[in-house]
Amino acid sequence: MRKRLVGATVAVTAGLALSGCAAGGAPQQTTGGGSQAESRPVEASAGQQQETTGKASGSGSNSGGNGTGDRPCEASDLDAKFVTAENYDGRPSSGLFSVTKNSDNMTPCVLDGYPEIKAMRGSEGGATMPVEIRQVTADGAQPMRLDGQGGFASFNITWTTSGDDGGCDMPGALSVRLPQAGAQDIEVPVNQGRDNSMRICENDELQVQPFGDYTN
Secondary structure, eight states, X not given: OEEEOOSSSOOOOTTOOOOOOSSTTOXXXXXXXXXXXXXXXXXXXXXXXXXXXXXXXXXXXXXXXOSSSOEEOOGGGEEEEEEEEOOSSSSOEEEEEEEEEOSSOOSOEEEOSOOEEEEEESSTTOOEEOOEEEEOOOTTBOOEEEOTTTOEEEEEEEEOXXXXXXXXXXXXXXXXXXXXXXXXXXXXXXXXXXXXXXXXXXXXXXXXXXXXXXXX
16 A cells, blocks of 8 residues: 655655755755654664665665564654755766654654665556665664654665756656555655656666664
8 A cells, every 4th residue: 555645745744854965966954843852763773784785676675673662664654755956967866755753643663774665657656667776875874763743764865867858758756665664655756846856767776775864
């Protein structure tokens, strides 16, 4: 079952923070509204992810349990937003996928590991577009415990933009399955404005980081 998020951007609760990738021109993250006070690294397994997987066709795998006894976050727990910064000079383009815990279920939940990513043709609910997924590590990658309402976490995606106009059939949405979650996907639109442009073609590579705290 998909949690379909419709519109050029997806509304999130107050206090959403946005961070940048290492690449130039990446989205920047600012703190505000107190959302970070309700999300924190899980102490039992905090720290930078240590392993990097190789290239794989399709979606990436997830890491293991969170070691706290808290439940994994589900798609219905979260409001999501995807903001991108594309470069047309050969430098990596980047996108920040951020989630904020809503009030549907006030019990804490944990995001721990890599999300599964799919590019969708046309729009939300479209057919899957074949892309290569490479899981990469990053400073700030760590299990995140989201308490109550307003807890925040994010991950980054990088890619090489396929020309100024794409030159191919580009995706209309991005589908994200959370680590250890059930059969629910969060889908956000892409290529509906400058702030969510994702000009990739079939078989292009997406580099995906784990969930973590990328505010610093």
